[in-house]
Every structure is written in C-alpha cells, then in structure tokens.
Amino acid sequence: MDHYSAHSSAHAAALETDSEKYLGMAPWPVSNLLKSTKRKAVSDYEAPRKRIKISEEEIHLRYDQIKRPNALKRRLRDESEKALSPEIGNVFSDDKLPRKRTRISEEETLPTKHQIQVKLDRFPKRESKSLFSPRSAWALAKSLFKTKYKQQDQLGEGGCGSVYGGYRRFDKLPVAIKHVPKKNVVWTDADENGRQLSTEVAAMLKLEIERDRSIGRSAPISLLDWYDLKKELILVLERPVPAVDLSKYIEKNKKPLDENQAKIIIKQLVHAAKHLEDNKIFHRDIKPQNILIETGSGMPRLRLIDFGLSCFTDQTSDGCFYGTERFVPAEWLSEGVYNAGPATVWQVGAVLYETLHKKEFNSVKFVKNKRTISKRLSRDCRSFLKRCLTKNSGCRPTLEKLQHHPWICENTGSVR
Structure with missing residues (x-):
C-alpha cells in the first residue's frame, strides 16, 4: 500500500509539472495546421478529384479556349495550313484561304488562277445600288x-x-x-x-x-x-375641263354638224396642223378621236392630242404607215408611199367629212366611190372637201393654201 501511494504521489507531481509547461507554451498557428494537412477534406457525396500534371502549353491552350476563342480558331487554322502542302496556298491571290480544306492526292492537279477566275465569272454580279444606278433612278x-x-x-x-x-x-x-x-x-x-x-x-x-x-x-x-x-x-x-373628243361631240349633237359649226372646228384644225408643219412635226394620226372640243364657252375650242405616232419631217421614212387604217391617204393605197404635207391635208378632209355626214369616213371606200360628198352642202364647202380628198397627192393643196380657201375665210365669228 505504501509503495502504491508513493507511486501515485510521484505521478501526480509529474502531471502537475507537465501541465504548467503546456500552459506556458505559445499557441500553434492554425495556418500551419492547415498546411500540414496532406489531403483536402471532401464532402460525403463528392469523390476526390484526381490530380494530373498540366504542361505550360496546355495551360495557354485552355486559356485561349475560354478567353480568346477567335484567336484559338485562327491559331488552329494556321497550324492546319502548315500541315498541308504549301502549293495549295499559292493558288489563291490573297492570304485568306477557304476554311474548309481537303487534301489533294499526288495524282490530282491543282487549279490554276485562270480556272478559278472562270468559275467566279459564272456567278452573276449584283447590280449596283448606288444613287446613280438605273434602279435607283426608276x-x-x-x-x-x-x-x-x-x-x-x-x-x-x-x-x-x-x-x-x-x-x-x-x-x-x-x-x-x-x-x-x-x-x-x-x-x-x-x-x-x-x-x-x-x-x-x-x-x-x-x-x-x-x-x-x-x-x-x-x-x-x-x-x-x-x-x-x-x-x-x-x-x-x-386636261381641259369640260371637254369631249370630236366623235362624242358629234354624237351628242345627234346629227351631223351644220356647216358653220364644222367650219369653226376645221379652221382651228388647219391652223394647228400648219403650226406643226412649221415646226417640222408630222402628227400622222389626225382623226376625230384625237381632237378635243372644249365646251366650257359658247364657241367650241379645238385641242389636238395624242402625239404617240408623231415624227419629225426631216427623219427618213421606214416605208411603213403609222396611223388609223381608215384614214390612210390614197397615195399609200395605190403606191405604198406618203408624205407629211399631203397626208395631213387628206386627214383634215377626212375629219371634215365625218362632221358633215352620217356615215363614217373610210379611205378605201372613198377611193372606190362607195363614199361620196353630200350634195346638200354649199359649193365652197364641197370645193374644200374635194380638194382635200383629191386622190392624186400632187394635186392636193398645201395647208397654207387651205388657210386662204374661200370657205375657211368666210366670217363665222372669232374663236375665244
């Protein structure tokens, strides 16, 4: 018992001494404690990752992939071009090569610059969209x-x-x-x-x-x-308003015009045709449908329209007749030719015929005597019509002579 007591007393004294030493020691830094840890703690559901060694080149590659993807694509393309034959790059005139490339076997031949240009020329060129292009102007x-x-x-x-x-x-x-x-x-x-x-x-x-x-x-x-x-x-x-063409004006009258009404219109028509002749313009299609009559005043006023078939008298004829078939001059029917002056006089006579007769004028029927001048008309009026519709163009009066014809010169009132 004495031995046991002595041993217990010695153990207690040693424990007390160790406790005092422990308490007197400086505390151990926590950072050192973490550094000394050999393995990182992981949660129960996540398995520890396997560490692999990455080279410096792979680090740059991954950085480019994340931060600079376009630079990476260019770099990979450059590397692929180097792997191919350098002759392929020489085919193209600029430094940019097609992105999709195929290797060419030794048996195949490379295209020349001329062959490539021929293929490019097959594609239609886009029309210019500049301010001065035809499309923009239209x-x-x-x-x-x-x-x-x-x-x-x-x-x-x-x-x-x-x-x-x-x-x-x-x-x-x-x-x-x-x-x-x-x-x-x-x-x-x-x-x-x-x-x-x-x-x-x-x-x-x-x-x-x-x-x-x-x-x-x-x-x-x-x-x-x-x-x-x-x-x-x-x-x-x-566009004169109100106005109608001469054919409707006659229809509205419900009968042919009397001589005085017709004279007012024809007098204006002769002056208009002479004005065109002085400017070397040949209308070629004078007819009632191309004559407007202004009806806004008591005196009818003539307006000449539709110059779509007109030409200049100094131009060479192409041997064709332009105009309305039933008003074609007699010389065209017999000889296949016509001139501006005599043809215009013929058409003036044709317009006057339609204003004074129930039947419409037709050159073919008139030449064959199936259309005749009414005998109820005055002598001067009949003379004017006969001279305009003379079958021989050489015997037909000029527009200037028509202006001085007795029937035209008779006083019928002034045109306003």
Missing part, C-alpha cells in the same frame, strides 16, 4: 410622280397606251396621265443633256419653248411632266 422617278400627282379613273385606252384622269396635288389642276409601255415607245437621238427621249416627248417639248405660258393657249395639248420608269413612260398632260 424608283426616284416613280416616287416623284406619286408625290406630285394623284391618278384616278381610266379615261381611255389605245394602241400605244392607256390614259387616266388625275390632278396635280398642290393646285388641283386637272391632268391626263398617259402610261406608255416601253415596247411601244419610238426613241429619238439623245438630247443636249445626253438623255434619250421618246418621239412623242421630243415633239411636244419642241412645241413648248415656254411651257407654262403655252398651257391652255395652243391647239396642241401641253406636256407638263414626263417620267422614265423601268417598263413604261409616264406622260402628264394638260
């Missing part, structure tokens, strides 16, 4: 037309095109809008500005030196504007 012309004018109902349709009513937006001026397909347009030489004009536009522009002053004052109708589009020409013309 679009601009159409936009200007719609901005300036309002088109309404159709007024009529002929062999050359169709005509619509309308008005000018800023002052509500009534206009006639004529649409002429490009296939029906007869072109003249280029004007002083290098623009190619249709014969109809060129003739009407020549008649109007001062366009604004001529509106409503000349027998030929005035051209206000014209627009050259991709598939058609648009002509904006003066």
